[in-house]
Amino acid sequence: MKIGVLGFGNVAAATVQRFVFNRDLIASKLETEIEIAKVATRTVSRASGLVPQACVLTDDCWSVVDDPEIDVVIELIGGVELAKELVLRAIANGKHVITANKALLATSGEKILQLADQKGVCVLFEGAVAVSIPIIKTLKESAAANRVSSIVGILNGTSNYILSQMSEQGADFGDALAQAQQKGYAEADPALDVNGEDAAHKITILASLAFGVPVDFDMVRFKGITEIERADIQAAKRLGYELKLIAQAQLRNDKVSISVAPTLVPNHSMLAHVRGSMNGISLAGDLFGPAFFYGSGAGGVQTASAILADLIDLAQSTRDGKYVGAPNMGFKKSAMAGKEYLSSDECSSQFYLRLKVEDKVGVLAEVSAIFAKADVSVSTLLQDESREGMTDLIATTHAISTSKLQSILPLLQDAAGGHPVVTYPVLDERAD
Known part of the structure; x- marks a missing residue:
């Protein structure tokens, strides 16, 4: 199995070097021989001496994705537009792809995955999210x-x-x-x-x-x-x-x-x-x-670990050039279906609020009345120390909809003399 690598930044360099360093360990887990055959980088001189002796260095990424001898392309150039075009070309040419490019997958994943399904190749991306966590x-x-x-x-x-x-x-x-x-x-x-x-x-x-x-x-x-x-x-x-x-x-x-x-x-x-x-x-x-x-969520060596794990998985799960492991997104394509998204009326949370108000009689009662009139149950309401005639009111609510929170913010801002009201959700115990 011949591998082509796009890019030679920190992650790509760590991937190639760790592959070489752990070559015997990797080989002990595979029936298929793996070879890093070609690396494309804008700085060929930097990569010289850091890749396997038989590896071809080039400054032309397209020569990697169009090379009929390359079976797997590891995309590590970053960015979206060029990476997308290279990945799509590699897939169109029947090559499997490994990438750590979360922006590419999040913004162009559907197009990439549809083509991969059509061509019967896999796209693996363990290095795209929380690299030390599988x-x-x-x-x-x-x-x-x-x-x-x-x-x-x-x-x-x-x-x-x-x-x-x-x-x-x-x-x-x-x-x-x-x-x-x-x-x-x-x-x-x-x-x-x-x-x-x-x-x-x-x-x-x-x-x-x-x-x-x-x-x-x-x-x-x-x-x-x-x-x-x-x-x-x-x-x-x-x-x-x-x-x-x-x-x-x-x-x-x-x-x-x-x-x-x-x-x-x-x-x-x-x-x-x-x-x-x-x-x-x-x-x-x-x-x-x-x-x-x-x-760890990042780091050259940590990301290399995830990329090499994908490479080993690919080699272990390929039969006659076809990947027979789990579907690219875990579900077979026919089972992937769009779902409705919760509206702001349906999304609810406890909320934290902080209001900067004038330290005067009645302001706490005014804020309490706003909550009560809107039928917002308050869990905590604290008043901070006064500084130069101003004080912070800190409140936490019981669960309310996002739309209800938005409806009372203008009233609370008026009570705060026009100062912006700081709001943050509180983590739902059911979600943790």
Whole structure:
């Protein structure tokens, strides 16, 4: 089996080097011989000496996907547009594909998977989500007999590191981001990590695997961590919570909800104790019950581990060039079906709210009256210390619909003298 690799950045270099280093171990698990035959990179000189001696180096990616001797293409160039065209060409040429490109799969997965089904090839992507946690294989194989109802996770290590620093060290967002960049946990442009989009790509993929729904990134609601203030981190801790960027996929009454948002997580939840750049995922299935997974979410060697696991799986499960393992998305194509998505009236949660108000007689009663008139049951209502005539009111509600929350926010903002009302959901105990 001949392998072609697209790209030679940190992940691709680690994949090739670990393949060489662990060649004997890998060979001991296979009846088929695997050879990395060609690597395409813009910097051929950098890769020279780091690939197997017989490996061909080229700066032409198309020569890899069009090479009739290449059986498997490992796509590691990143980005979406060029990667999509290369992957589609490789599949059209009858090649299996391994990728760690979550943005590609979340935004173009349906087109790629449809062509793969037509051509009878597989697309494997364990390295696309929570690389040290075998969550893709778990959903496709270990949990295959289960009706999975819930996936809740911390899927972005950069955001989790930042929030951990804000919680444990009292850092503000900017300082915590700078520390993440210094340690290599954040890119120079961290937008995809801190705006929630990276986690949204990942939960889109997991929801498709868990529920048998087509990959549809457009239906995911996501919000990042850029607006989180230390005041909310501290208030959450006082109330017995940690503020985390939580990705959730829920299946309720045969309807789907997929979201990413800063969320208050109770201290007794294992997710509350996922710190630094680590990832954690909680699954609920009708047979295995609740299960929790913990591990690194990124890193060159860690991602290489997932990619090589896919390569071994592919070699073990290929007969006469045809992959006979689990379907690409866990369900056979004819069983993949679109489902309705929960509306804002159907999505409910407890909520945390913080209002900055003038410290005067009657303001607490006014806010309480707004909740009461809207038939919103309040679990906690606290008033913080007064500073320069202003104070924070901190409330948590019992479960209410998202639409009801939105309906009272203008009234609460008026009571707060026009100051924006900060709101975050509280993790549903049933979802963890």
